[in-house]
Amino acid sequence: MAVPATFAAAFNDSPGAPVRVGEHSFTSPLSADDLTIRITATAINPVDWKLRDSGAFLPSWPIIMGSDAAGEVVEVGDNFTSKFQPGERVFFQGLVGKYEMCTFQQYCRVPAHVVGKTPANVTDDEAAGVSLCSVTAAVAIYHSTGRSLTPAPWSAAEGGGSQAGKGKAVVVLGGSTSVGQYAIQFARLSGYSRIVTSASAANAEFLKTLGAHVVLDRKTQGGVQDYIAAVGDELELDWVYDCVSLDESQLLGVKIVQGAKKVTPEALVVSVDNADEKAVAAGKAAEGSGREVPVRGIYALGYYPDYRYVTEPMYEKLGEWMATGEFVPNRVKVLPGGLKAAEDGMQLNKAGVSGVKVIIRPQEAS
Numbered sequence: 001m002a003v004p005a006t007f008a009a010a011f012n013d014s015p016g017a018p019v020r021v022g023e024h025s026f027t028s029p030l031s032a033d034d035l036t037i038r039i040t041a042t043a044i045n046p047v048d049w050k051l052r053d054s055g056a057f058l059p060s061w062p063i064i065m066g067s068d069a070a071g072e073v074v075e076v077g078d079n080f081t082s083k084f085q086p087g088e089r090v091f092f093q094g095l096v097g098k099y100e101m102c103t104f105q106q107y108c109r110v111p112a113h114v115v116g117k118t119p120a121n122v123t124d125d126e127a128a129g130v131s132l133c134s135v136t137a138a139v140a141i142y143h144s145t146g147r148s149l150t151p152a153p154w155s156a157a158e159g160g161g162s163q164a165g166k167g168k169a170v171v172v173l174g175g176s177t178s179v180g181q182y183a184i185q186f187a188r189l190s191g192y193s194r195i196v197t198s199a200s201a202a203n204a205e206f207l208k209t210l211g212a213h214v215v216l217d218r219k220t221q222g223g224v225q226d227y228i229a230a231v232g233d234e235l236e237l238d239w240v241y242d243c244v245s246l247d248e249s250q251l252l253g254v255k256i257v258q259g260a261k262k263v264t265p266e267a268l269v270v271s272v273d274n275a276d277e278k279a280v281a282a283g284k285a286a287e288g289s290g291r292e293v294p295v296r297g298i299y300a301l302g303y304y305p306d307y308r309y310v311t312e313p314m315y316e317k318l319g320e321w322m323a324t325g326e327f328v329p330n331r332v333k334v335l336p337g338g339l340k341a342a343e344d345g346m347q348l349n350k351a352g353v354s355g356v357k358v359i360i361r362p363q364e365a366s
Helices: 046-054 131-143 178-189 201-210 224-231 251-261 275-287 304-323 338-351
Strands: 008-013 020-024 035-046 069-076 089-092 107-111 115-117 169-171 195-200 215-216 236-241 263-273 295-297 329-336 356-360
Touching: 008 338, 020 251, 035 089, 035 338, 046 215, 046 338, 107 201, 115 304, 131 178, 131 236, 131 304, 169 178, 169 224, 169 251, 178 195, 178 201, 195 224, 201 215, 215 224, 224 251, 236 251, 251 263, 251 275, 251 295, 263 275, 275 295
Parallel strands: 169 195, 169 236, 195 215, 236 263, 263 295, 329 356
Antiparallel strands: 008 020, 035 069, 035 107, 035 356, 069 089, 089 115
């Protein structure tokens, strides 16, 4: 299959402007480390509408958004011909701000280092929502900018799994978010003895199938003492992962760590957003137990060289885990209408989506 000279893409012409479908093209030859991918499904994430509306990190207008997709390999750079073949199904993370690497279009080019192979039992719609949020969760847990837990489950002896979390507890705020679902699964694969999370009652049983031991009803059990009681008195609380990143959620995490009966020496709060000033101040104030609690915000830059010691082996393993059912993709909500549906998808995310990943299909007629 040849790459067409031009192909359809979803553009935004100014901050907050609605999607306009137009033509795009590659302006340079394929590099030795990249793949050209025909995008069959792309996920829509909160970062898409947030950056579209604010213009942050976007070098020029019009823009193309999207950083989470699946598709079919069309071209393989010279350095990866032994690993990938044209026609293989893959999932991958794009790069916001570099428009040839964004996913609200029919074709894109991405670094082959951080591309995973989609197993036969996973659809492209399901695979399209794996990369961005699994990278976010993995960086938070295993990268030095997050919890820096070692060993990661993909580096454990074959068949043995990782026991890095054995005897410890972890709290995941927002378990039904896409990042939260993947964080729960990584925590399970890392052997945590107790995984405590929060969600709506409708999602509680599903999160338990992913590995959560305790799912608090966020409407009725959202207080600090509820989390502390769920962690219990016997296990050390290792860290809190804030996957919600709304007002006060990081501060809630700090208070949980400060109030827990036992904590590990590394106990901290990690968030999917920048560290909040109030939470940082509370962590330094050492209230309650007298513990100082670091607060860190992480970035899901899986294609950056400094992150690849986590993300490259993660991509190697994810396909295997999905094939065996050890790692489960998000449930999906597919919007019809091709690239034009990117606008509806961003609006849905802006209004709030729980428990599912919104997907569009760029190859579908608009």
